[in-house]
Structures are given as structure tokens and as C-alpha cells.
Amino acid sequence: MRIYKLSGRNVEVSDAMRDYVQEKLTRLDRYNDQITDARVTLTVRDVRDAGRRNRVEVQLNVPNGIIRAEEHHSDMYAAIDKASDVLERQLRKFKTRYMKQRHETVPQPGPGPAEADVNAGLDDVSEFMPEIVRQKRFDMRPMSPEDAVTQMEALGHDFYVFMNMGSNACGVVYRRRDGHYGLIEPTV
8 A cells, every 4th residue: 555645643643653554454455456555644642640642543435434533542553553444344345345335236256266276365354234132212301511421421431412402302421531521413
């Protein structure tokens, strides 16, 4: 894979780091025919009480979509490793869906004996089928977003769905990676 853009924020991208990113992302070469563009951004930030925090953002443009990974770690190289693992899983899912759609639209003949031997060494890409494994029902009491954050923290969850008493609409509060909170309110 060729990286089209590798940039750093608050960090100088050394040749060694550039080579490491290139080496880790070459695992994605088997998906290269579908990747049209790749952008990698390395960021270093000082986070209060946490010390130095490294972030790796990778965006791959593929036909009909974008595949993106963002990973944080105190070690930049570990963050690069985690991001490449996430991208590989996402690309495997994308390839499965892409191939399934292609086979549904154009009938393909089965492989001949010579092709079967060639394809025997390829990785098995199993189809990912999401499954709902748990369902919850609960009463939504009207409350303020601040009360919803308090409830979320009391339950130890990362998000909380509530009825906003100010707008009388459903809302979601969530914990952001930076330690602050976010609020999602749908508009109709």
C-alpha cells in the first residue's frame, strides 16, 4: 500500500516512524484493489493528569464509503499497531460485503480444478452478520441532560438514553474519550 498523506500534529514524523507506518499498513495490501486513497495523521497531546497521549488516525477511501480508525496509546508505535488491526478487521468486513454484492448481481461460474488449488492459500473471509444478543426495556423519565449524566455515571455506563424535559424529545448523553460528555438530540 502506498500512503498518500502522512502528517503529524505536535510531532515531527521521522523516517523511522514513516517506515513503521508503511510496514504496518502493508498488511492491507490484499485489499489494495479497493482502496483509492489513504491518509494517516499522527498526533501528540499532553493530557492533564494522564501525561503524554498519542493518537493515530487513519482514513481509507474505498468505493462507496470510508473506512476509518482512531486509536490512542501512550506509545505511538502501539497506537499504530492497534489502528492497523482495526483497519484490517474493517476491510475484511468491507471485502465480504463487496464480494457478496458482486456475486448477487453477476452470476460467477465455479472455480475449475486449477483455480481451486490457487485459491486454497487465500485467507478465509467469513461473512459478518451482526446479531442482537440482548434487549432492554425501561421507563424514560423526563430529566435534564445534567441529571442524565449523573444517572449514567451512577450506572457505570458509557451512554444513557433519556427524555429531555426541556425539549420533550429523546436524547442521549455519552462519555467522550477526552473525559467530557456529549449530548445527542435528534431532529425530526
